[in-house]
Amino acid sequence: MTEKNAKRRARLNQAEAVLRALENDEVDVVLGKRGISLLRVQEMQDQLSRQQELFQGIIDNIPVLLCIWDPDLEQFQFNQAMEDTLGWTVEDTLDGKFMSKVYPDPAYRQEVSEFMLSFTPGWKDLRTTAKNGEVVDVSWANVRLKDGRSIGIGIDVRQRKQFERELKSSRDELDLRVKERTAELEQTVNQLQTEVSRRELAEKVLFERSERLEEANKELKRRARQLQKLAMQLSTAEDRERHRIAEVLHDDLQQILVGARFHLDSLAHKLPEGEDDPLLQEVVSLLGESIEKSRTLSHELSPPALKRSGLVAALEGLREQKKQRYDLDVEVSLDPDAEPASEALKFFLFKAAREMLFNVVKHSGVHKAHLSLAKDDGTLRLAVRDEGKGVDVQDLSSDSGLRGLGLFSIRERLELMGGRLEVESIPGDGSRFTVIVPDTPEPR
Amino acid sequence: MTDPQQSAVFQAEGSQLNLTLYVAGDRPNSLKAQANLRAICEEAIPGGAEVEVVNVLADFARAAEHGIVVTPTLIVDRGNTSTVVIGTLSDRDKVLAAIGIESDQ
Numbered sequence: 015m016t017e018k019n020a021k022r023r024a025r026l027n028q029a030e031a032v033l034r035a036l037e038n039d040e041v042d043v044v045l046g047k048r049g050i051s052l053l054r055v056q057e058m059q060d061q062l063s064r065q066q067e068l069f070q071g072i073i074d075n076i077p078v079l080l081c082i083w084d085p086d087l088e089q090f091q092f093n094q095a096m097e098d099t100l101g102w103t104v105e106d107t108l109d110g111k112f113m114s115k116v117y118p119d120p121a122y123r124q125e126v127s128e129f130m131l132s133f134t135p136g137w138k139d140l141r142t143t144a145k146n147g148e149v150v151d152v153s154w155a156n157v158r159l160k161d162g163r164s165i166g167i168g169i170d171v172r173q174r175k176q177f178e179r180e181l182k183s184s185r186d187e188l189d190l191r192v193k194e195r196t197a198e199l200e201q202t203v204n205q206l207q208t209e210v211s212r213r214e215l216a217e218k219v220l221f222e223r224s225e226r227l228e229e230a231n232k233e234l235k236r237r238a239r240q241l242q243k244l245a246m247q248l249s250t251a252e253d254r255e256r257h258r259i260a261e262v263l264h265d266d267l268q269q270i271l272v273g274a275r276f277h278l279d280s281l282a283h284k285l286p287e288g289e290d291d292p293l294l295q296e297v298v299s300l301l302g303e304s305i306e307k308s309r310t311l312s313h314e315l316s317p318p319a320l321k322r323s324g325l326v327a328a329l330e331g332l333r334e335q336k337k338q339r340y341d342l343d344v345e346v347s348l349d350p351d352a353e354p355a356s357e358a359l360k361f362f363l364f365k366a367a368r369e370m371l372f373n374v375v376k377h378s379g380v381h382k383a384h385l386s387l388a389k390d391d392g393t394l395r396l397a398v399r400d401e402g403k404g405v406d407v408q409d410l411s412s413d414s415g416l417r418g419l420g421l422f423s424i425r426e427r428l429e430l431m432g433g434r435l436e437v438e439s440i441p442g443d444g445s446r447f448t449v450i451v452p453d454t455p456e457p458r
Numbered sequence: 459m460t461d462p463q464q465s466a467v468f469q470a471e472g473s474q475l476n477l478t479l480y481v482a483g484d485r486p487n488s489l490k491a492q493a494n495l496r497a498i499c500e501e502a503i504p505g506g507a508e509v510e511v512v513n514v515l516a517d518f519a520r521a522a523e524h525g526i527v528v529t530p531t532l533i534v535d536r537g538n539t540s541t542v543v544i545g546t547l548s549d550r551d552k553v554l555a556a557i558g559i560e561s562d563q
């Protein structure tokens with residue numbers, strides 16, 4: 015063997031030794047011209063094994079659905095969570111028709127297939143059919159592997175979907191309630207608008223009626239004024255007529271009667287002594303009575319003091335008359351300024367005072383009364399008060415009750431003149447009659 | 459031999475035998491080789507031997523100079539001859555043969 019061959023042989027042996035050492039995994043590093051290459055095959059295998067173990071542990075225990083598929087969507091691998099959730103096993107995929115089992119609807123399957131091969135980023139909720147037929151809501155995301163396969167990562171979102179459905183249901187129910195409530199509100203608004211319209215109409219009608227009422231009221235007042243004027247005119251006419259009759263009685267009838275009695279007296283004196291004619295005496299007496307009656311009637315129809323000195327003076331005279339005729343003590347409280355503006359009103363009040371005092375005489379059972387006349391703000395108040403038996407005011411509320419006291423015509427006339435009669439009485443404690451009347455001037 | 463950058467001496471000076479073990483730090487095979495070589499020297503070489511441990515990770519130039527291609531590699535220098543043993547030195551007979559000592563067994 016040459017030296018050259020010996021060296022070659024030695025290198026060959028060394029090379030074989032290196033190969034054996036490599037085969038026996040007894041080499042740590044390989045040294046080359048460029049440097050050192052670490053040989054950690056076993057370590058890497060161990061590490062790989064550990065990583066595989068870790069990875070498998072994760073895959074088997076992670077509560078996430080993992081599915082690996084090929085580009086033809088025919089070969090599939092699942093993790094435990096996938097099998098537990100959907101029930102499918104790898105055996106179910108061996109016929110190559112797994113997609114049609116999981117997504118039976120062709121159109122939906124096409125949509126899902128496009129998604130699985132598109133690697134669109136993000137999550138997509140899919141209705142995935144489980145082996146037992148239940149449709150499970152799973153949210154999927156895809157990850158592409160270098161070898162062309164893909165990993166699908168799925169999350170069971172049934173609970174979330176259920177929440178979403180319940181939320182949607184609640185929202186729908188809320189919407190429905192809102193719509194119902196809105197409808198109710200609209201109905202209420204419509205009702206209110208109708209009610210408002212109705213009330214506006216009623217208000218308008220009421221306003222029109224009010225206007226008509228006001229018109230009627232004005233008309234009524236106008237007619238009341240007319241009536242009052244007519245009443246005053248009537249009183250004035252009565253007054254004139256009464257005065258004329260009183261004048262006739264005083265100037266004509268009384269003169270005639272006085273003349274007739276004078277002639278009969280002359281005739282009686284011509285009869286012989288002791289031959290008095292009783293009939294003649296009777297006629298003379300009747301004539302005297304007629305003259306007195308005529309004078310009284312004349313005074314009553316037109317009291318001379320009233321005409322001559324006014325109401326206040328006439329009432330003073332009335333007081334004396336009542337004392338003389340009926341023994342009635344009348345206290346008077348007469349305002350000199352309370353003289354009525356019209357003759358008719360003077361006579362009316364005089365007549366009322368006379369009537370009321372006569373009632374005291376007839377019904378009170380006492381011999382004392384109080385008479386007052388006052389004027390306040392254009393209104394005359396004539397009052398007669400006593401402390402006698404009193405009257406039942408309830409009885410006086412009827413016309414017949416007033417007639418019994420001779421006050422009916424007074425009240426009627428008062429009302430026509432715009433006045434009123436007030437009666438206050440307490441049985442056993444006295445009465446007060448008050449005539450209240452506007453001091454209206456003589457109508458022209 | 460905890461520090462592979464330092465040479466270790468298994469036998470007294472004056473020996474004609476020089477052993478150089480090329481290792482890669484504390485990689486497993488390198489540690490095994492050192493342990494095996496130490497046991498062989500202590501048990502089988504009466505005069506002992508000087509062993510130099512060279513860490514190629516720290517001194518690549520030394521390894522390249524001597525044409526080392528893998529670790530662990532043992533260079534047995536007996537003055538006029540030089541023998542190379544590759545691996546973990548677990549084959550005791552092979553190492554002894556390289557050193558020039560007949561196996562007891």
